[in-house]
Amino acid sequence: MNLQKHVSLNINVRGLGESPTLAINERVKLLQGQGKKIYNFGLGQSPFPVPAPVVEALRLHAHEKDYLPVKGLSALKEAVAGFHRQKDLVEANSDCVLVGPGSKELMFLLQLVFYGEIIVPTPCWVSYVPQAQILGKKISLLHTSFEDKWHISADRLRQHLEGEQDLYRPRILVLNYPGNPDGLTYTADELKEIARVAREYEIILLSDEIYGQLHHKGGHVSVARYYPEGTIISSGLSKWCGAGGWRLGTFTFPQSLDWLMESMAAVASETYTSVSAPIQYAGVQAFRGSMAIERYLWNARRILSVLGQRCYRNLADAGVRVHAPEGAFYMFPDFSPFSRRLAKKNVLNSTMLCERLLQEKGVAMLPGRAFERPHEELTARISYINFVGNRSLAAGETIPPHQELPADFIQAHCEDTLAGIEAIVDWLEE
Template identity: 55%
Template sequence: MSKKNELHASKHLHPIHTNHVSLNLNVRGLARSATVAINELSNRLRLEGRTVYKLGLGQSPFPVPECVVERLRQNAHQKDYLEVQGLKALREAVAGFHQRSDGIRVDPDLVIVGPGSKELMFLLQVAYYGDLIIPTPCWVSYAPHAQIVGHKVQFVPTRFEDRFRLLPKTLDQICAADPGRPRAVILNYPNNPDGLSYSDKELKKLAAVARKYELILLSDEIYGKIHHDGNHVSVARYYPEGTILSSGLSKWCGAGGWRLGTFAFPPSLRWLMEAIASLASETFTSTSAPIQYAAVRAFEGGKEIDDYLVHVRRILKALGQHITACLREAGARLHDPEGAFYVFPDFTPIADKLAARHIHTSQDLCRRALEEVGVAFLPGSDFGRPPAELTARIAYVDFDGAPALTVALAQAPDTPVDEAFLREYCANTMAAVDRLCRWILEKPSRRRRSSTSTETPREISYGK
């Protein structure tokens, strides 16, 4: 297969396996996770010598704080199986973390530690009997988890005009149709894929609806500590009795590959935590011991962790604002990100211009951008949006965060992060967005060179 044809074969940016007769019906047709697949494809293309900008996988570009790394070094010898629920000292640290960060009292005996929050979310769906309500756009793995275990999923499309938030009145209407039906609702904020959050007022209203219908809320707050202004508020403040609070090390602590996630349960959901712990004992047994000992230091917090987070937020906020301005100048509509490291542009306002270039769906958009300019990102359809809606997720993480953080830590926290800083320390991401926006603005008649070219595009500056 030629290199060009290989890209065409990857039209959906992840491989599709055969539907073998011996496969469980619930996993037939199940592709690899889109975020993992785009990262693997990007790495493969880079190994072939291509220039590829990796804006597909949502992996923190920043290093793990040195104090946490040092704790891992000190505990590399830890080799024993730990308790299924997790190291007691770690569960106590997680409880303290939520008390300090979220103002929520958590019983350490109601905390469970897993090899990533993704695994805990899957086991939750195995254990829980009831429907799953998922606002879209949403993270790519919530629905496949439900498919694997055979749960009914009710997707709730949200609107750009509502900042892609789940409206309390919409949730009330869904539940009112069958008030006694058991349901779990997934809230994720700051959100993957759009980087947006909920206001205090919105959370109070959602909590009131959840209480009215005795819903279980799975509040995925893995990005809470990288709310760009440090103003994250947990919905568990307003609905403590029915909220499972999900966190972990992968995003705010830069330790995605360490695979450690946490769930904190209220006393009223002890029965569900015990069921998940039983499932854990029959699946992963316990999370890596050295990682758990190191995680204690991360969740304990302190000045070093606080300083780290302040400057990570500074950099992400400035980069997100710059990218948003560039994409708007290119014709997209999108909201300013409030947290995490994602933007979710909608190119529908220039749909006619894109159609003239035979780009009609979000999959077309992402495939062509990868083929023609080497920028890898994911279509909105992978996040539950209609293919004809020209939305996409851009993860602005293709840079080495270590040098950027070193320079930022030497500055006062209120020092502006200007474009010169971004050009120097977030160079790949900035070049990717320049290249993407230039490509979007091209005339239909212009021919593109293949992304096999290693030519570096001339930098452009939008809004000037």
């Protein structure tokens, strides 16, 4: 008997590969295992350790073994609501917090339970479209441009909404800022405008603010301030708290969307059940915050900001089209000024671009295509975080907060990142 001949898979998942961000990491590890020097700009994982008080909280609660409530531990929901009230100056009620094993899983549940159109501006996070595919759904992609700083404007949004001949169809617009893959964010004025259109057309906003605390100047503003009744805020421990591998994400709903939250919780109760108990107890410490955590954030931002500006400058000076990063740890350069030269090398799309840079220079990036950009567009995401996070953080802590990082800090602590950028520039000029 040969059960392999019986391959019988849901047509929506046939051919579905591993998520590109995870796949690139596994590929990098393989190449490194073969002794190759790799500049890993592929994975979107914070380089910094989990703050010490949060790790200590996990140790303290290691014995917690009970199944926790589906929506989350009460104290954690309180802490998350408090976090958004304090950091984002929005009303947030602990009864309207849903805790999940990563905001990716929560986004999947949202797509599963919501019956309506989901609108995502591109470049966008890699998982929205595959999640829709798994569920047999379709996402409305709105392409933005380099000139618009990869932002969707209120006008563009209105134009899309009116184009459908169905003004009040159920809709969710996904915003992500500071953004993956672009590292850029919206101004308060831009958000106000978008909020106005969203309110007018009664669209739900899913505001993915998982990089909010990694705004390089600490100046994150949530769209929920301008559209509280229609905005779901997505957050979690993965980015600002360095705990991607812990798997804890949160959605904070307005009261008026409790029907969405309850439905997601019902599906959660039949799937992942609840988030790992010891992790939730530790999460309380993280979301409650402390001076130690603020200090950690201050240092993390300072390093990312200086490094981001340096990488940006080096690319821009070489003629690459790229915006100076404002948050998170990404840039989304456009290599089209080199398109003729690249065409001669037979590099005709973003996949080829990344593949050749990996093979010829050991630079791992993700192609623009993974972020739903047209394939022939020569864009890619650079995660400028291939440095030893705990070492650079420790070094940063020795420098008084009000002082700028010394000129040689980046060279000393993030040398490999600069070397990777240089390798890209070299390759472009070859």
